[in-house]
Amino acid sequence: MTGTPQLHPLGETLGTEARGIDLSHLDDATFAWVAQAFAEHPVLVFRNQHLTAEELAAFGRRFGTPRIHSLVKYRYPGVPEVSWLRNVDDSGNIDWYGVKRATDWHTDSTYEAVPPLLAMLHALEVPSEKGGTMFADMRAAYDTLPAAMKDRLGTLVGLHGRTDGPAGARLYDPEEEMRMTDKAFPERQRPAVIRHPVSGREILFVNPMHTHGFVGMGKDEAWELIEELARHATQDHLVYYHSWQVGDLLMWDERATMHRGAGDYRPDERRVMMRTIVYPN
Ligand SMILES: [Fe+2]
Structure with a gap:
């Protein structure tokens, strides 16, 4: 040392x-x-x-x-x-x-x-x-959400893909991505709110690159929510x-x-x- x-x-x-x-x-x-x-x-x-x-x-x-x-x-x-x-x-x-x-x-x-x-x-x-x-900071992002949104997110499960979310669609060409990787990526389900295993803090676990929907929700509503959460999480004072x-x-x-x-x-x-x-x- x-x-x-x-x-x-x-x-x-x-x-x-x-x-x-x-x-x-x-x-x-x-x-x-x-x-x-x-x-x-x-x-x-x-x-x-x-x-x-x-x-x-x-x-x-x-x-x-x-x-x-x-x-x-x-x-x-x-x-x-x-x-x-x-x-x-x-x-x-x-x-x-x-x-x-x-x-x-x-x-x-x-x-x-x-x-x-x-x-x-x-x-x-x-x-x-x-x-x-x-x-x-996705801990601070969660902490500063309105209570009603916290309640809503507590029941939601996100769908995650390689570049399928709104930010992925803006940034990447799906065919170019396919050519560059040697793996296939099936969709994954993740709770919208997780708890950090060490600190115990709650975390907003939705990101606009890979989260492209929520279980049981239509795409338009889901993308609107994903974008809203991304805007909230990336306010200047949280970045x-x-x-x-x-x-x-x-x-x-x-x-x-x-x-x-x-x-x-x-x-x-x-x-x-x-x-x-x-x-x-
Ligand atoms: Fe990265």
Whole structure:
């Protein structure tokens, strides 16, 4: 441990910097401190880290099982538990899919049989300005809903697909998506409100990328509700905009947050990150 670690808030409800930690030399006591902090602070940032892909995967393994990414072309060579999040291809040309990808609100992979616990991004190259990642606090989103809406959501079960929700329809071409993945994704049912297994807090678990309906509800009514909930959850005071610095390692709780790329930078400037997504063991 390099001194006593400390937490410093970065945003109003979300975004916390953990200082005094070198993730490449993380002893068990410090790891326990990190895990504890993360349960209460679902977007946790470590500055000035310089991890290899192997070290990033190893950090992920301390929380669970990092998953091999479904989009083949984004796998990190030789370390399949790590994927690229970048706007350039191997030859350095702009990858337009990489530029627009994930620039609307979502929670990762809620359409999988077992959704992820958390994800990590490690910034290697960042644009000269903007190019941030935005996070919404879905605990605060739930807490600030009107009581009548909480009652309504308490009985609803969401339907989750790969890019089937209103935000997915805006952002992606279904045929292009089909070509890029090596798996099929059957629809999943998830309660609209879940409870965090560690903190016990209630969470609004509806996201406009993957939630495309509710059991027993027509599509028009469902999409209207999904959009209404997304607007509520992404009000400015519930959102943290992370401005990247080279060496940042940011981890977020996949149950308690939504996120998106801000999509606000010049695409001819390189934005290169390594990512790992961690599932329960
Ligand atoms: Fe994502």
